Amino acid sequence: MTxxxxxxxxxxxxxxxxxxxxxxxxVAAMVVxxxxxxxxxxxxxxxxxxxxxxxxxxxxxxxxxxRRGDPVGYVSALRxxxxxxxxxxxxxxxxxxxxxxxxxxxxxxxxxxxxRFAEPERMLIRWGMEADNVAGQRFYRRLGAxxxxxxxxxxxxxxxxxxxxxxPAAPACP
Numbered sequence: 001m002t003x004x005x006x007x008x009x010x011x012x013x014x015x016x017x018x019x020x021x022x023x024x025x026x027v028a029a030m031v032v033x034x035x036x037x038x039x040x041x042x043x044x045x046x047x048x049x050x051x052x053x054x055x056x057x058x059x060x061x062x063x064x065x066x067r068r069g070d071p072v073g074y075v076s077a078l079r080x081x082x083x084x085x086x087x088x089x090x091x092x093x094x095x096x097x098x099x100x101x102x103x104x105x106x107x108x109x110x111x112x113x114x115x116r117f118a119e120p121e122r123m124l125i126r127w128g129m130e131a132d133n134v135a136g137q138r139f140y141r142r143l144g145a146x147x148x149x150x151x152x153x154x155x156x157x158x159x160x161x162x163x164x165x166x167x168p169a170a171p172a173c174p
Contacts, residue, residue: 073097092127
């Protein structure tokens with residue numbers, strides 16, 4: 001039997017709440033879904049037990065959108081100190097809405113909920129996206145986000161370990 005969005009409550013307005021360790025299985029499942037959508041499922045290495053621990057950390061923010069108790073999407077962010085300002089910023093990691101619930105305002109509601117979380121402390125919310133994600137860029141512009149080009153670098157442990165093998169030994173940082 002195929003399920004329609006209406007059968008799963010797409011007609012009901014979503015409720016949004018902060019995920020707790022009890023939500024680890026649902027969060028883990030949606031993380032795998034977005035990774036599969038982005039053809040990066042092999043990059044997901046966090047199991048449910050680790051998600052339980054992560055969701056208990058105050059710097060890990062995961063907001064769940066639910067319809068009739070069923071998770072339909074999430075937004076995740078990490079709270080981090082910004083050394084230029086001395087204040088915290090929110091680094092948005094993922095915004096994901098399950099198929100069958102898209103184009104119904106859930107993503108906008110999740111972003112609004114994240115903004116409500118950040119607003120009391122006036123935290124900057126920042127994130128990146130793939131350059132070819134034109135629909136995402138259009139969505140974020142409609143929210144009022146400023147998009148600017150920036151190259152993101154990653155330095156994998158294998159790469160920096162190779163550098164360290166080639167460098168003369170230096171005293172370790174205390």
